[in-house]
Amino acid sequence: MLALDSLSKHFGGVRAVDGISLTLKEGEIFGLIGPNGSGKSTTINLITGLYTPTTGTVRLDGRDLTAMAQHERTAMGVARTFQNIRLFGNLTVAENLWVAQNGHEQRRAHFLGRWFRAGGEHSPEIGELLKFSRLHSKRDVQASALSFGEMRRLEMARALASRPRVLLLDEPAAGASREDGQILAERIRETRDRGVTVLLIEHMMELVMGISDRVAVLNFGRKIAEGSPAEVQANADVRAAYLGSKHKDEELIHA
Numbered sequence: 001m002l003a004l005d006s007l008s009k010h011f012g013g014v015r016a017v018d019g020i021s022l023t024l025k026e027g028e029i030f031g032l033i034g035p036n037g038s039g040k041s042t043t044i045n046l047i048t049g050l051y052t053p054t055t056g057t058v059r060l061d062g063r064d065l066t067a068m069a070q071h072e073r074t075a076m077g078v079a080r081t082f083q084n085i086r087l088f089g090n091l092t093v094a095e096n097l098w099v100a101q102n103g104h105e106q107r108r109a110h111f112l113g114r115w116f117r118a119g120g121e122h123s124p125e126i127g128e129l130l131k132f133s134r135l136h137s138k139r140d141v142q143a144s145a146l147s148f149g150e151m152r153r154l155e156m157a158r159a160l161a162s163r164p165r166v167l168l169l170d171e172p173a174a175g176a177s178r179e180d181g182q183i184l185a186e187r188i189r190e191t192r193d194r195g196v197t198v199l200l201i202e203h204m205m206e207l208v209m210g211i212s213d214r215v216a217v218l219n220f221g222r223k224i225a226e227g228s229p230a231e232v233q234a235n236a237d238v239r240a241a242y243l244g245s246k247h248k249d250e251e252l253i254h255a
């Protein structure tokens with residue numbers, strides 16, 4: 001469904017992404033891993049349109065998204081979370097979801113959020129998302145007052161509020177405990193079971209190897225391996241790439 005073809009992004013002399021081709025199948029969880037600086041976040045930024053590729057194309061169900069603006073890609077069904085959480089801290093949990101559901105940009109979010117609070121729309125879908133993310137008791141709490149784990153859950157719920165076909169998760173378990181990682185794994189599986197295809201960037205190997213149908217590995221902007229979690233873990237190039245990186249070889253092997 002989502003197809004990247006010979007995608008590259010160069011920043012001056014840095015080849016952050018260097019000719020990556022990948023195809024995600026409808027309804028799968030696809031893990032994208034690699035040592036620090038290997039090009040994972042840049043790949044997501046190319047898919048969402050935050051960056052324009054130096055070469056290559058991004059297609060969704062055969063439609064070329066490469067020249068589309070970010071909001072057009074959102075409308076086509078592409079949603080993401082960020083490595084560094086980006087919520088509207090001055091809006092409540094429910095308002096954050098409502099704003100995302102209605103596709104409003106940041107500059108209008110504040111005003112619209114107030115309108116929502118004053119008795120605007122309360123959609124059943126928002127209620128469902130609050131339940132899904134275990135945030136129903138926090139619906140009227142300002143996002144800035146949430147715990148870190150709750151913020152991460154709200155980020156994912158917010159991405160789902162735009163009713164995506166493909167969800168791009170950029171290190172959703174960063175800073176999370178092992179237990180939080182397990183809860184997150186359940187949420188990701190549930191998301192897939194609802195028909196959303198998932199691209200998961202993650203350093204927590206136990207999580208990514210445990211839930212991905214397929215995994216691709218980047219190193220220096222290039223894809224060095226692709227296959228089932230077991231195939232990737234057994235791959236000599238992959239083990240070599242992880243040796244000496246911050247995310248150790250051992251983590252990969254013992255996941």
Ligand SMILES: Nc1ncnc2c1ncn2[C@@H]1O[C@H](COP(=O)(O)OP(=O)(O)OP(=O)(O)O)[C@@H](O)[C@H]1O
Nearest residue numbers: 011014015016034035036037038039040041042043
């Ligand atoms: N806007 C930018 N300008 C210049 N260089 C960049 C930019 N964004 C990324 N890079 C460089 O591109 C390379 C890939 O970065 P990227 O953030 O995609 O890696 P990553 O695999 O997501 O890393 P991490 O696991 O640490 O998040 C790095 O060398 C990075 O310094």
